[in-house]
Structure formats: structure tokens, C-alpha cells
Amino acid sequence: MQVLFLALGATRKRAVAEESAAVVAAGGRAVVLVSDKKRWAGETFAPGAELVTLADLEARHLPRRVGSAMLYQAPRRVAGAVGRGPLQKKTKTALTTYEKRVAGRVHRRLMVPLHHRVWPTAGARMIHRCFGPADGPDLVVVADALSVRRAVELMETWHSTGLGTPRVAYSVDSVVPSPVAAHAQPPAAR
Structure with missing residues (x-):
């Protein structure tokens, strides 16, 4: 079973880590989508559980990737070719200034909004493609709670593009019985 955990608010860290470990232990694949990896630095995930933003x-x-190459990689290569010898220090300073003042602003204010406007379903498709x-x-x-809006957007996008709509739950245990809970029950209760 392939399970996507939407944990954008980072309020149920321990539960997400435990449930993703249970999915991996049962032979499934777990992808945990978060808003910021720094907030999850203290949590340890089972090997095989993927933490992505x-x-x-x-x-x-x-x-x-093309926009990143134009804004960052091409100027770095030019600076690497030009900035040898006595020009190295000035070139490095100029490149740092360019990346902070020009490239960063162009990326945040132009490239990202333009990308979201031209390809509004790109995020949902990339999440689907990681499986x-x-x-x-x-x-x-x-x-x-912060993940509910993103879940609705994903379901609508996947349904409209014909990628199928998976089941939605608040916990893995509410859909798939936990292997630990299945072994803890006495045989008469099954």
C-alpha cells in the first residue's frame, strides 16, 4: 500500500512518524509531505519513509529547473570561468550580491508566481509522480487541520486529470487495521 501523509501543520509529529513506520513495516511505501523540514528535524522516521516538501x-x-539554471547555474559557471586569479575575490562577492539581490527576488516575485499561474496542477502531479x-x-x-485544504486541492486535481482519487483518512488505523492491533486480539475476538 502506498500512503501519502499530509502533515503541513506539524501538529501530530509522533503519530505521523509511528504510522509511517507501520506502513513501511507492513511492506508499503510512505511519503510524508511537510511544509518545512526544519520543524521535523527532531523526529526519526523508519528507513523507507520519505520526508519531502x-x-x-x-x-x-x-x-x-530551467528557470533555476538561468538564474543561478549559468551565472555561477560564468563567474567560475571569469573569476580566476586576481579576480576571484571580486567575482565571488559580485556573484553573492547577484544571487541575494537579483536572482532571489526574481525567483520569489516572478518565477514562482508565474509557475503557479501557468502550471497550476504541477504540484499535484509531482506529488502523484513521486509514487x-x-x-x-x-x-x-x-x-x-492545515493539510485539509491541500488534500481537497489534490483530490480535485487528480480527479479532473484522470489520475484517480485515493481514499482519504485521518489515520492509517482508521482504514487499515494495524498489524500490532491484529496480533494483540485473542483468537475468539476475531
Whole structure:
């Protein structure tokens, strides 16, 4: 089973870490989508559970990679070629200033809004694609209140583009019985 955990608010950290570990232990794939990885630095995830941000996934989209290459990588290569010898220090200073004052602002104020306007479904498609080219998540776990809006957007986008709509739940245990709970019950109760 492939499970997407939407944990944008980071309010149920321990529960998300435990449930993603249970999914991986049961042979499934767990992807935890968060808004900021720094807020999750104290949590340990099971090997096989993937922690990603929407910004990381959108950065994989080809138009964003081209924009990044134009704004950052090309000037770095030019500075690397020009900035040898006595010009090295001035070139490094100029490159740092360019990246902070020009490239960063152009990226935030022009490239990202333009990307969202031209490709509004790119984020949902990149989330779907992280499970494989043809597969998508079987279950979306909405872990906190801040993730509800994103879950609705994902479901609408996936349904309208024909990618299918997975089940939605607040917890993995509400849909799939926990392997631990299944072994704890006496045989007569089953």
C-alpha cells in the first residue's frame, strides 16, 4: 500500500512518524509531505519513509529547473570561468550580491508566481509522480487541520486529470487495521 501523509501543520509529529513506520513495516511505501523540514528535524522516521516538501517536489518540474539554471547555474559557471586569479575575490562577492539581490527576488516575485499561474496542477502531479509514473497513493492521510485544504486541492486535481482519487483518512488505523492491533486480539475476538 502506498500512503501519502499530509502533515503541513506539524501538529501530530509522533503519530505521523509511528504510522509511517507501520506502513513501511507492513511492506508499503510512505511519503510524508511537510511544509518545512526544519520543524521535523527532531523526529526519526523508519528507513523507507520519505520526508519531502512541496517546494522540493515542484523544483523537480522541468520549467522550474530551467528557470533555476538561468538564474543561478549559468551565472555561477560564468563567474567560475571569469573569476580566476586576481579576480576571484571580486567575482565571488559580485556573484553573492547577484544571487541575494537579483536572482532571489526574481525567483520569489516572478518565477514562482508565474509557475503557479501557468502550471497550476504541477504540484499535484509531482506529488502523484513521486509514487511512480503510473501509480499514485492508495491512501491520503490528512494528519492535521492545515493539510485539509491541500488534500481537497489534490483530490480535485487528480480527479479532473484522470489520475484517480485515493481514499482519504485521518489515520492509517482508521482504514487499515494495524498489524500490532491484529496480533494483540485473542483468537475468539476475531
